[in-house]
Amino acid sequence: MKVLIVEDEPKTADYLERGLREQGYVVDVARDGLDGKHMALEYEYDVIVLDVMLPGTDGFSVLHALREQRQTPVIMLTARDRVDDRVRGLREGADDYLVKPFSFLELVARLQALTRRSRGQEAMQLRIADLQIDLLARKAWRNGQRLDLTAKEFALLAALARRKGEILSKTTIAELVWDVNFDSDTNVVEVAVKRLRSKLDDPFKPTLLHTVRGMGYVLEVRDEQGEDT
Amino acid sequence: MKLSISKRLAAMFAVASFVMLAVLSIAMHGLLKRELERHQSNELHARWTMYKPIVVRNDDVEHWQYVRQKFDNSISENNRVSLWVQGGDPHFVYGSPLTDEQRHSMGANGFGQVRLPGHEAPLKTYSAEVEAHGERPAVLLTVGIDSTPFVETLQAFTVGLIALTVVGALGAAGLGYYIAGVGLRPVERLSREAQALSPGYLSRRLQTDTLAPELSELADSFNGALSRLETAYQQLEAFNADVAHELRTPLGNLIGQTQVTLSRERSLTELKEALHSNLEDLERLRAIVNDMLFLARADRGERAPNRVEVSIAQEVAHAVEYLEFIFEEAGVKVRIEGDAQASIETSLFRRAVTNLLQNAVQHAPRGAEIVVFVLQQPGAIRVSVQNTGPGIAREHLSRLFDRFYRVDSSRSGSRENHGLGLAIVRAVATMHGGTVFAESESGATTIGFTVAA
Ligand SMILES: Nc1ncnc2c1ncn2[C@@H]1O[C@H](COP(=O)(O)OP(=O)(O)OP(=O)(O)O)[C@@H](O)[C@H]1O
Ligand SMILES: [Mg+2]
Numbered sequence: 001m002k003v004l005i006v007e008d009e010p011k012t013a014d015y016l017e018r019g020l021r022e023q024g025y026v027v028d029v030a031r032d033g034l035d036g037k038h039m040a041l042e043y044e045y046d047v048i049v050l051d052v053m054l055p056g057t058d059g060f061s062v063l064h065a066l067r068e069q070r071q072t073p074v075i076m077l078t079a080r081d082r083v084d085d086r087v088r089g090l091r092e093g094a095d096d097y098l099v100k101p102f103s104f105l106e107l108v109a110r111l112q113a114l115t116r117r118s119r120g121q122e123a124m125q126l127r128i129a130d131l132q133i134d135l136l137a138r139k140a141w142r143n144g145q146r147l148d149l150t151a152k153e154f155a156l157l158a159a160l161a162r163r164k165g166e167i168l169s170k171t172t173i174a175e176l177v178w179d180v181n182f183d184s185d186t187n188v189v190e191v192a193v194k195r196l197r198s199k200l201d202d203p204f205k206p207t208l209l210h211t212v213r214g215m216g217y218v219l220e221v222r223d224e225q226g227e228d229t
Numbered sequence: 230m231k232l233s234i235s236k237r238l239a240a241m242f243a244v245a246s247f248v249m250l251a252v253l254s255i256a257m258h259g260l261l262k263r264e265l266e267r268h269q270s271n272e273l274h275a276r277w278t279m280y281k282p283i284v285v286r287n288d289d290v291e292h293w294q295y296v297r298q299k300f301d302n303s304i305s306e307n308n309r310v311s312l313w314v315q316g317g318d319p320h321f322v323y324g325s326p327l328t329d330e331q332r333h334s335m336g337a338n339g340f341g342q343v344r345l346p347g348h349e350a351p352l353k354t355y356s357a358e359v360e361a362h363g364e365r366p367a368v369l370l371t372v373g374i375d376s377t378p379f380v381e382t383l384q385a386f387t388v389g390l391i392a393l394t395v396v397g398a399l400g401a402a403g404l405g406y407y408i409a410g411v412g413l414r415p416v417e418r419l420s421r422e423a424q425a426l427s428p429g430y431l432s433r434r435l436q437t438d439t440l441a442p443e444l445s446e447l448a449d450s451f452n453g454a455l456s457r458l459e460t461a462y463q464q465l466e467a468f469n470a471d472v473a474h475e476l477r478t479p480l481g482n483l484i485g486q487t488q489v490t491l492s493r494e495r496s497l498t499e500l501k502e503a504l505h506s507n508l509e510d511l512e513r514l515r516a517i518v519n520d521m522l523f524l525a526r527a528d529r530g531e532r533a534p535n536r537v538e539v540s541i542a543q544e545v546a547h548a549v550e551y552l553e554f555i556f557e558e559a560g561v562k563v564r565i566e567g568d569a570q571a572s573i574e575t576s577l578f579r580r581a582v583t584n585l586l587q588n589a590v591q592h593a594p595r596g597a598e599i600v601v602f603v604l605q606q607p608g609a610i611r612v613s614v615q616n617t618g619p620g621i622a623r624e625h626l627s628r629l630f631d632r633f634y635r636v637d638s639s640r641s642g643s644r645e646n647h648g649l650g651l652a653i654v655r656a657v658a659t660m661h662g663g664t665v666f667a668e669s670e671s672g673a674t675t676i677g678f679t680v681a682a
Contacts, residue, residue, distance in 0.1 A: 099522070101515045152553070178551045182580040183519055185647070186587055191554040214508025 001115060002026045002044065006036030006062060007051045007077070016049065019104050020111075033057030040066045047114050049107070051077045052089070060092060067093040073114040077102070105169040105215055112163070126161045129221045131200070131208055133161050142204045152177060153196045160209065160219035169216040193217055234416075235409040242405030247398035254390035261386055265379045270340060273355035277372045280312065281359060284370055288363030290320045297323060309375040311345070311352060316368035324371075335371055343373060350377040415440055419448060431459045464528070471633045472521055475647065479510045486510075520649045524632060527656030533574035541603045541610055542568035544575055548582040549601070552590065560595040561616075567603040569610045571680055573661055578680070581657040582612065584650040585676055589616035592674065606679070609663060613677025621669040629667050629676070630655040654678055 003025045007013040010031075017027045028043070030036035033056035040048055040062065048066070052059035063074060076089040076097040089097050096110050126133040132141045138154050140147045149157065159176040160168060170189040174180040178188070193209065201207045210218050232240070280300070287296045300312045300323055313324030315332075327335075327343075335341040335354045342351040352373035361367040422435050434452045437445040490503040542565050549556075549563050556563055563586070582601070589599045593616040604611040621629065625636045632652035655665045655678070662681030668674070 099519065101518055103512070103515065174551075179547075180551055180579070182576045182583075183516060183523075184580060184583055185516055186552060186555065186583065188552060188554055191558055195554065213505035214512055 001046050002028070003111065004028045004030065004036070004039055004043070004045045004048045006030045006033070006040070006048065006054065006059070008032055008054050009051075012051075015104070016107070020108075023108060025111075033059070033062050037062045037065050040072065041069060045072050047073045047075065047111055049075050049077065049111075050094070051079075053079050060088065063089070063092050063094060075107070075110055075114065103169055103171070105167055106171060108166070109169065109172040112166075126158075126164075128161060128164050128208060128219060129206065130204070131161070133158060140200075142200065147199055149196070149199060152192060153199065156192050156196055157200065157219075160217060163219075165218065165220045167212050167216045167218045173217065189217075234413055235406050238409035239402045239406035243398045243402035246401035247394060250394040250397045254394050258383075258387055258390060262383055265383060269353050269374065269376060269379060270355075273340065273353060273372055273374060276310065276374070277355050277357060277370065280372060281357075281370060284314060284359045284368065285362060288365040290364060293321055293365075300324075309378075311373040311375075313371040313373070314368050315371070316366055318366050321365045321368055335373075337369065342376075348375055348377065350375065350380045352376065415444055419444065423451070426455070428462070431462055461528075468521075468528075468632070472517075475517060475633055476514060479514050483507055483510050517647055517649070520647070520653060521632075524649070524652055524656050527659045531660060532662070533577055533657075533660040535574050536572045537575065538570060538572045539575060540568055541571055541573075541578075541612060544573070544578050545582050545601050545603065545612065547575075548579045548586060551579075551583060552586050555587070555590055556599075559590050559593070561590055561593050562598045563601065564598060565601045565603065567605070569603055569605040569682075571610045571682060573680055577657045577660060581654045581678060582614070584654050585612075585614040585678075588650055588676065589614050589674075592616060592618040594618060602677075605682070607682075609679040609682055611677060611679045613666075613675050615673055615675040617672055618674060620672055620674055621667070623669075626667050626669060630665050651676070 001024065003020055005013060005016050005020070005027060007016065007029070008031055013029050013031065017029050020027045028039060028045070030039050033054040035056075036050065036054065037057060050059045050062060054062070059076060063076070066072065066074070073095045074093070076094040077100055078089065078097055079100045095114055098107060098110065124134065124136045126135065130143045134140070135158055138151075138158075140149060140154065140157060155177045156173065159173060168176075171183070173189050173192075174184070177192070193211070197209050201209055206221060208219055208221065210220065210222060212218060280303075283296055283299050287293055296314070304310055304312065311324070313327065314322055315324075315327075316322060325345075331343045331345075335343050335356055338357060339355070341354045341356065343354055344351045353376050354371050354373040356369055356371040359368050359370050419435055419440075426433055434455060435448045437448045437452065440448055486503060486506060490500065495503070545565050549565065586599065586601070593599055597617045600615045602611070602613045602615065604613075621636060625634075628634050629636075630651045633648040634652075635646060635648040651665070654676075658665050658678035658680065663679035665676075665678045667676045
């Protein structure tokens with residue numbers, strides 16, 4: 001997966017580069033609009049992360065130039081929370097946008113959503129250790145035992161299982177499970193995770209659903225020592 | 230090119246008075262001309278009547294001598310006058326010989342005119358026949374008078390009128406310029422006052438009490454705009470202070486905690502722990518900043534951009550579904566009453582309802598029922614969330630929707646509650662052309678908002 005980051009703020013560009021590289025992306029960075037335009041047109045990328053406020057040429061003109069030749073998916077980073085910026089970005093062909101300050105996990109989730117679109121069908125059966133999930137029948141088993149989950153609990157489990165090993169932020173979970181597309185500081189996700197845990201992990205070993213403090217939740221098999229609380 | 234108002238007014242005065250004076254002059258000129266002509270005709274007629282008996286009385290060739298003498302005398306006495314007697318018999322004629330053309334322009338009967346050499350203006354004439362008598366056949370007696378004095382009078386008068394018109398118009402322009410200058414003096418004063426306005430003196434206003442009604446209206450609107458600006462400015466300052474205050478606590482924590490962590494060698498677990506804790510604070514900061522940016526959008530007067538026509542009860546149900554687990558944990562039930570159709574931006578609307586429901590569940594006792602009322606009103610749809618509980622004291626009700634306002638001020642800067650929930654509700658209402666309200670009576674609290682229908 002190859003991604004181009006067009007961002008002039010050095011610290012932002014650096015952590016994005018490092019973070020995405022560690023997530024398994026091949027990352028190129030352009031530090032101003034002209035470089036960004038050049039690279040976006042010259043090389044093949046799977047997705048481009050494009051800041052709106054750039055020295056040289058701004059993000060919109062980079063997007064404009066790109067869209068005249070290519071349909072590479074683009075996520076815009078808008079610093080100002082102006083609707084016109086967002087509307088303009090989407091109208092001119094951006095596929096998604098994030099408002100600064102944004103969380104890194106959020107960006108990763110959006111990037112995956114954008115690149116997944118082009119990927120094929122996903123499996124209807126998921127398996128993590130002794131956990132087995134049938135996405136079609138909306139049923140789950142552990143150790144051969146059927147888990148008695150409510151609809152939302154199942155949706156939560158499915159969302160985490162589809163991205164096993166990835167940390168999902170609360171915002172992403174709220175969006176995937178409840179279709180909530182606004183910031184809210186409710187602890188709905190915490191409560192839901194607590195409930196799911198009591199059915200999924202409490203009666204069984206090993207623990208699969210982990211909290212990553214300040215970041216979100218992840219479904220994976222871990223060595224018991226490295227366990228987070 | 231832009232002319233000053235005074236100059237424009239002066240020009241308009243000049244044009245107006247020029248037109249008026251010109252019309253007047255033309256009328257007077259016409260009148261005078263007619264009068265002069267009438268006067269001339271009268272004189273001609275009178276003279277003809279005076280000379281006729283001389284011709285009548287002398288009806289033979291000898292006496293015709295007399296006529297010549299009398300006429301010669303008259304002409305030498307008054308050189309304005311000319312006389313002709315014309316007829317078939319050359320014994321009974323008088324006057325300078327006439328060409329056919331001259332004779333023609335005189336006419337055979339009544340008024341006419343004739344040009345003679347040595348006279349600038351044509352002579353006005355009156356001719357009429359004197360009947361045959363004795364030896365004398367019928368003859369045509371013509372009296373002519375020189376019209377030069379009349380023409381000169383008329384010309385002098387015309388020149389006078391033109392001069393009067395021009396001078397009058399110029400005078401009006403000058404006077405108009407002066408009057409406009411006097412009339413516009415209050416405007417100059419206003420502009421001087423307006424120049425003295427600056428952000429340093431926000432409460433300064435233009436003085437309107439001594440102004441003419443036309444101007445005081447303008448000044449009043451200007452003052453209104455100033456008031457609105459002042460309010461906005463003060464809000465902005467309060468806003469900055471609020472933000473700084475709210476961000477201070479988490480920022481202080483972050484700096485302190487990081488310094489403490491770095492001041493010793495730490496194990497990996499301890500370092501991780503510190504980073505996680507920092508991350509929590511940072512997420513909180515991010516949430517506050519994003520909320521502030523959202524509120525700023527509403528403050529700028531932005532309207533909800535992506536509206537769709539939906540059932541309000543369904544949208545409320547969606548928010549209720551989202552908070553279902555919270556309600557179950559708190560042991561409260563939620564009921565929705567009523568419905569209406571409205572054009573709203575669903576994500577904003579759900580966010581507002583979620584905030585209201587969250588407050589309600591935080592304050593409702595276990596086992597209570599929260600009711601969401603959706604009411605169709607003329608011009609607006611009213612959404613309110615009602616819960617039993619301790620209620621809110623009257624003095625807090627009006628400030629509930631202020632940003633960062635919490636009833637229990639000890640919770641200020643708390644982790645869970647930023648005091649922005651209801652401020653966001655108000656912002657959402659504003660963006661939908663609605664308002665907010667809060668009531669708290671006998672243990673039941675009702676808080677809600679309206680959206681324009
Ligand atoms: N239903 C209610 N009953 C009693 N008090 C309420 C109710 N709703 C709100 N309040 C009071 O109004 C204050 C402001 O509410 P608001 O939602 O704006 O902030 P918050 O709930 O403290 O923080 P946040 O919503 O940002 O987490 C709260 O401090 C709370 O005490
Ligand atoms: Mg609240």
